[in-house]
Amino acid sequence: MKLILAIVGKDDANIVMDALTEQKFQVTKLATTGGFLRAGNTTLLTGVEDGKVSKVIDIISQYSSKRTHIMSGAMPMDLDVNISPTFEVTTGGATIFVLDVDQYEKV
Ligand code: 2BA
Numbered sequence: 001m002k003l004i005l006a007i008v009g010k011d012d013a014n015i016v017m018d019a020l021t022e023q024k025f026q027v028t029k030l031a032t033t034g035g036f037l038r039a040g041n042t043t044l045l046t047g048v049e050d051g052k053v054s055k056v057i058d059i060i061s062q063y064s065s066k067r068t069h070i071m072s073g074a075m076p077m078d079l080d081v082n083i084s085p086t087f088e089v090t091t092g093g094a095t096i097f098v099l100d101v102d103q104y105e106k107v
Contacts, residue, residue, distance in 0.1 A: 001101040002053050004046045007032065008064045008094045016063045016094075018028035020046060025056060036067060037089060055099055064093035 020027045028045040069089045
């Protein structure tokens, strides 16, 4: 079994969850915050059999859009780049981690 941990944009979270639950995958939604932009995003947890991982990734990819954020002020980290009053950061579609699950119990 695998645990799929997907970080998606807040605006995409519900449609991704709907698509996963429609296909009978169980999902848990966590409200999270990105360390770079310090903006809210959503982390979805889905536990699935190994053979269904690619199906879940396909669904998440299909409903996660790329977004460009225009940020103003100083860069949030001390980066070796030209500083301008505004800068663009692109996020998404989704950042996906697939982890091995040693044990899965419902008691
Ligand atoms: P944030 O950390 O707020 O990052 C937002 C976007 O800023 C990233 O989009 C990336 O385009 C950019 N970015 C992040 N760190 C950067 C840096 N040091 N220098 C320049 N640009 C940087 P995504 O890659 O799509 O990531 C979206 C969110 O997914 C991230 O929000 C973070 O919450 C999570 N994430 C992405 N990769 C991760 C990782 N390896 N480990 C943990 N969380 C991750």
